Amino acid sequence: MSDNNKLQFATRAIHAGYDHHEHNRAVMPPIYQSSVFVHDRIGEALPFAYARSGTPTRESLEACIASLEEGRHGFAFASGMAAIDAVLRATLSPGDEVIAVADLYGGAWRLLTRVLEPAGIKVTFLDLGDPGNLAAALSDTVKLVWLESPSNPLLKLVDISALSRIAREAGVPVAIDNTFATPYLQRPLELGADIVVHSATKYLGGHSDVLLGLAVVRDDALARRIRFIQNSAGAVPGPQDCFLVMRGIKTLALRMERHCDNAEKIAVWLDSHPAVERVMYPGLASHPDHALARRQMARFGGIISIYLADDSRAAASRVAERLRFFGLAESLGGVESLINHSATMSHGSMTASDKHRLGIREGLLRLSVGIEDVADLIGDLEQALA
Ligand SMILES: *Cc1c(COP(=O)(O)O)cnc(C)c1O
Numbered sequence: 302m303s304d305n306n307k308l309q310f311a312t313r314a315i316h317a318g319y320d321h322h323e324h325n326r327a328v329m330p331p332i333y334q335s336s337v338f339v340h341d342r343i344g345e346a347l348p349f350a351y352a353r354s355g356t357p358t359r360e361s362l363e364a365c366i367a368s369l370e371e372g373r374h375g376f377a378f379a380s381g382m383a384a385i386d387a388v389l390r391a392t393l394s395p396g397d398e399v400i401a402v403a404d405l406y407g408g409a410w411r412l413l414t415r416v417l418e419p420a421g422i423k424v425t426f427l428d429l430g431d432p433g434n435l436a437a438a439l440s441d442t443v444k445l446v447w448l449e450s451p452s453n454p455l456l457k458l459v460d461i462s463a464l465s466r467i468a469r470e471a472g473v474p475v476a477i478d479n480t481f482a483t484p485y486l487q488r489p490l491e492l493g494a495d496i497v498v499h500s501a502t503k504y505l506g507g508h509s510d511v512l513l514g515l516a517v518v519r520d521d522a523l524a525r526r527i528r529f530i531q532n533s534a535g536a537v538p539g540p541q542d543c544f545l546v547m548r549g550i551k552t553l554a555l556r557m558e559r560h561c562d563n564a565e566k567i568a569v570w571l572d573s574h575p576a577v578e579r580v581m582y583p584g585l586a587s588h589p590d591h592a593l594a595r596r597q598m599a600r601f602g603g604i605i606s607i608y609l610a611d612d613s614r615a616a617a618s619r620v621a622e623r624l625r626f627f628g629l630a631e632s633l634g635g636v637e638s639l640i641n642h643s644a645t646m647s648h649g650s651m652t653a654s655d656k657h658r659l660g661i662r663e664g665l666l667r668l669s670v671g672i673e674d675v676a677d678l679i680g681d682l683e684q685a686l687a
Pocket of ligand 1: 382383408499500512514
């Protein structure tokens with residue numbers, strides 16, 4: 302589709318990146334299950350030659366996510382972590398420094414501290430709730446700012462516009478993990494960020510049946526560097542996985558509305574439950590970043606974290622094991638509800654002192670609210686917390 306940017310989001314989610322006239326009128330993008338493409342003669346320039354460099358199926362997905370994020374170049378990877386790794390490698394060299402928001406996905410934390418740091422890159426974690434903290438920390442060695450908002454698992458927000466403005470003045474690119482919000486709820490490139498990454502394994506795929514990562518940028522030079530890493534390191538997804546994510550994206554707008562409807566109701570219900578000490582959900586007026594969430598997000602998303610009043614692993618286990626519809630699992634963002642014990646699961650790779658510093662307690666549970674009937678979900682939580 303040409304002129305994608307004149308169309309509304311839900312229309313682009315279904316049509317962007319794919320023209321049925323180019324594929325025998327097939328309504329759905331064909332899965333090009335071929336690793337290689339044939340030249341007619343030596344030296345011929347083909348649009349696709351070898352599947353590590355690209356396939357028509359992957360190209361459709363890359364164009365679709367670029368449109369949805371209001372970017373110009375999209376890149377697909379074998380996982381969210383592979384996308385993050387490619388962005389870090391495209392922007393950082395030994396001797397450089399990256400400033401990362403302190404509260405972030407455990408896997409990103411592990412990659413930064415256990416892979417990048419030993420490779421000679423300085424990693425500085427900062428509380429960026431106050432944008433002034435970034436201004437104070439910028440120096441000539443800083444070559445990237447890494448954000449995540451809302452964060453995993455504590456649902457903290459950072460002011461993407463304010464931080465991007467500060468970084469831009471210093472000539473430092475800003476990358477942000479937009480997995481929790483999805484481009485339906487938040488478009489960081491419009492707010493001034495330079496790079497957006499996704500674990501499409503979560504909401505974009507949406508059905509817990511595929512692992513995939515995405516990155517989007519506007520800048521051509523940045524795009525060339527990411528494409529070079531994508532092709533050189535080769536952590537690319539297969540065509541079947543690209544197809545599944547495209548199919549998921551087609552219903553993203555509908556699904557996100559329902560995730561938000563359900564989560565808003567459940568957050569309010571949990572907020573008055575005696576077994577719950579605190580509910581972390583940006584949609585609650587009591588959330589410290591509620592005003593910011595209203596400014597930079599369309600709605601508040603489908604993830605809710607809670608501190609149980611009884612802050613013990615036994616209490617968390619009891620709740621998790623009694624739930625019928627919230628499966629105890631690592632992931633999030635699928636149509637089905639899931640619950641995660643962050644201290645042992647998504648953030649199990651963090652040191653005890655880092656968990657303590659960030660507030661990842663034994664009694665912390667992260668709910669990925671699915672699109673089931675909300676009365677059934679509340680009924681399930683009621684019996685599990687009783
Ligand atoms: C899951 C997740 C990732 C990692 O993505 P994978 O697809 O599992 O590699 C990165 N960031 C966030 C916020 C996530 O939730």
